[in-house]
Amino acid sequence: MCGIVGAVAQRNVVPILLQGLQRLEYRGYDSAGLVVVNNNRLERERSTGRVAELAAKSARSSGQLGIGHTRWATHGAPSERNAHPLISGGLVAVAHNGIIENYEVLRARLSAEGYEFASDTDTEVIAHLIHSHYARGNSLLAATRSALAELVGAYAIGVVAADNPAQLVCARRGSPLLLGVGDGERFIASDVSALLEVTRNVVYLEEGDVAEVNLRSHRIFDASGEAVERPVHVSTLSSDSMELGEYRHYMQKEIFEQPQALADTLEAVCYSQSLVPGIFGAEAAAAFSQIDSILILACGTSHHAGLVARYWLEEIAGLPCSVEIASEYRYRVSVPNPKTLVVTISQSGETADTLAALSHAKAMGHTHTLSICNVPESALVRLSRLRMLTRAGPEIGVASTKAFTTQLAALFLLTLVLAKQRGRLSAEEEQRHLHELRHLPSAAQAVLKLEGDIARLAENFAAKQHALFLGRGMHYPIALEGALKLKEISYIHAEAYPAGELKHGPLALVDKDMPVIAVAPNDALLEKLKSNLQEVRARGGELYVFADAGTRLHSSDGVHLMQMPEHAGYLSPILHTIPLQLLAYYVALQKGTDVDKPRNLAKSVTVE
């Protein structure tokens, strides 16, 4: 994680750096810092507060070249001395996103050479290494390349030198970085949102690239050291989509954007009369005809989307499906099946574990790869042969909401396309599902009307220490997601169980202080779930039931019923997610936590 921004211009770059950092805060917010070059000196400001605090501290800073950083701490506490940029010998400053795995060896060697370490970070070795080469008369580019050759690990870096007032050097391997091409000015950033106010023309660096960035030109060298041209893309991201507007938090805004995000993601489908594999890429039909199973790899909320999809893929498409947490799969000895379609799911497309899991799958001989992702230019999309982009728009709140429901929509489409190709979907069924998908955005809109009721319900949770979420079948992963949302932003310990497992352990926890939240769709498992709820009531547990229309469940003593407007069949997990998102949001409001930037977390996890 961590965010990097840099600028070389003929104007003061401090406001540009600060604005960029503000946009990148979602990548980490343990501390923030910037360095500008002014009269052959490095001027640095750092703060353990948010970017706004750094802005106040840097009010007098000025320079036409600089780099900034917002940190998610890995090595070293989130203190000012560990905040980036890190400086070596008053000459070289570095901002880094990633982890240097061999930093201890390098630190020992550099210490023996006389370098003093002022921080506990892994990054400081990069600054000293570059300094050691630069001080010997190498160019900043050559010094950086020599230093990078000694590093093991992942990085995106921005480098400036005090005596080189119109040049930035940057590099990436394992963490994202792009160049911004302005008129007589150039920028670098971890993602395009940081540069929207200064340019829309961006060049995505590839793995292993190193670049020298001057006012009017840049030179890029690939991993083998060859000079390369990388295309300039014009970003279509709108800066309005990054603004909060009428909402109190990004999470609230993003929950309410779900009807539109679903409509946008399903756009290609909603206007067509039949489903075609082409929505996953030109080679999809050929690839889909060769597969006999699915392996889904993802982390966090995206993993939960995969867990729901397993129910769909096995039941509707008849394909065996396994779902693995990417960080486990990448280090596990598994048995590859070349006929498996490997599906990676990621909002950001930059999650280090998911990327590594995909590379691992490929190295094991898997050739059929598909990514479901919200960021078109991300590494994950580039590394996969097939893709479906969710069109949720930028998601800024750290707790994922609209990315999840749009991932589910994309995975349902994948299920239908595969079912059709395998002769398991009649024309009639296809039309029925298309009709349901077209209705989905308005069904989601109707669920959002529960906001006021859920806000009132949330008042009961603020004083609780624990919560238990129950679901069955394809709603069990929704219970998992509900519990994850609650713990992420309200810091209440929450667990989810398949309701049938209750009697095998968690029932021991149930008493009057343990709220039990049940997802109760009107499906084949409803009667069984009702029995499970009785088990909770009999132990004095307080029940909060999110039930579909027609379930004949009622509020009573100790049972708080929240009625969903309808039952959405296979799409029900998408609708049942929304009230749980709202519940987590309003409980967090009650508790006064930092909803969009919960403690210790970051949105884009580009380290292992």
Ligand code: G6P
């Ligand atoms: C982080 C975020 C989660 C997200 C997970 C996977 O932990 O805080 O919200 O679900 O990463 O991210 P991805 O971008 O791969 O979906």
